[in-house]
Amino acid sequence: MYAVAVNVAPIFLLILIGWMTVKVKLFKAEAGDVLSDFVFKIAVPALIFRTLATADFHGASPFKLWLTYFTGVAITWAAGQLVTRHVFKQELRIGVIAGISSAFANNIFIGLPLVGRSVGSDGIVAISILLAVHLPIMMIAGTILMENASHKVTGGEKRGTLAVLRQVGRNLVQNPLVIAVVLGLCFNLSGLPMPLVMMTVIDQISAIAGPTALISLGMALTKYPIRGNLRIAVTMTAFKLILLPACVWVAAHALGLSPAWTAALVLTSCVPTGINSWLLANRFGIGHSVAASTISISTLFGVLTVSAWAWLLS
Numbered sequence: 001m002y003a004v005a006v007n008v009a010p011i012f013l014l015i016l017i018g019w020m021t022v023k024v025k026l027f028k029a030e031a032g033d034v035l036s037d038f039v040f041k042i043a044v045p046a047l048i049f050r051t052l053a054t055a056d057f058h059g060a061s062p063f064k065l066w067l068t069y070f071t072g073v074a075i076t077w078a079a080g081q082l083v084t085r086h087v088f089k090q091e092l093r094i095g096v097i098a099g100i101s102s103a104f105a106n107n108i109f110i111g112l113p114l115v116g117r118s119v120g121s122d123g124i125v126a127i128s129i130l131l132a133v134h135l136p137i138m139m140i141a142g143t144i145l146m147e148n149a150s151h152k153v154t155g156g157e158k159r160g161t162l163a164v165l166r167q168v169g170r171n172l173v174q175n176p177l178v179i180a181v182v183l184g185l186c187f188n189l190s191g192l193p194m195p196l197v198m199m200t201v202i203d204q205i206s207a208i209a210g211p212t213a214l215i216s217l218g219m220a221l222t223k224y225p226i227r228g229n230l231r232i233a234v235t236m237t238a239f240k241l242i243l244l245p246a247c248v249w250v251a252a253h254a255l256g257l258s259p260a261w262t263a264a265l266v267l268t269s270c271v272p273t274g275i276n277s278w279l280l281a282n283r284f285g286i287g288h289s290v291a292a293s294t295i296s297i298s299t300l301f302g303v304l305t306v307s308a309w310a311w312l313l314s
Helices: 002-023 029-053 063-086 093-103 107-118 121-154 160-173 175-192 196-207 211-225 231-256 259-269 276-284 288-311
Strands: none
Touching: 002 029, 002 107, 002 211, 002 288, 029 107, 029 121, 029 175, 029 196, 029 211, 063 093, 063 121, 063 231, 063 259, 093 121, 093 160, 093 231, 093 276, 093 288, 107 121, 107 211, 107 259, 107 288, 121 160, 121 175, 121 259, 196 211, 211 288, 231 259, 231 288, 259 288, 276 288
16 A cells, blocks of 8 residues: 555646645746646657657557457446436536546556656557547537536527537647657657657656646646535536546456556546546536536545555555
């Protein structure tokens, strides 16, 4: 258990440090936005590129990995949406926000550092492959479901699925994570050696990706207070921290994933809710309190559940 604590505790301590820097007014909350941009556009892409450019995939197929993870996501999202609709008697749009809050893991800011510390390079390879499709699939599904829900509730104009896919496709072409995945795989397939100077610079940037991501997340959490719809938020937190990783674990064993990839997927699925659920709520103007409360509560209790899952996997 001590070895687990050594890997997990620094993750949440760095989040706490970031949160405290804003609370004691050492930095303004806006500084976290700049730091997050650096993480998303430079640091994490550098880490993903380096990992995939030098990885040995051992002939493993990414399709089992994707199927494993998104089986868990589908079950958890459906459970979150149905419970919110039929147990808590909320309208359809709130149900969609609750569902995505229960199933959208913070893979970039917490998942990558956690897997890197706990699993190592094989785990980073698995998460990099997951990140290539995670954000697109989650945002496409969330946008389509929210637009359908809004149309049913308010009767407003509904965009077609093709229009949503076109918009997401345009965004993906400019997405730094997707670009890093493509470039890393192309470099890997080329068989070319990476120049020493280039490797040194990329290594130095990659080394700060994890700590910087966690500190910037802590700074961002000051924007997501715990308020309103607490019963829903607590339930979605339980789904996020317990149900999702349990489903991923079962699917990984059923599909015969390697121990390293299984550990990587379970660990990244058990981390707290990502801020994208709040961004979706903000875009459609509803469900802010559910998303914000779930993000903060899941982060608060995440240290316990992440430690428990890490211990079980070890």
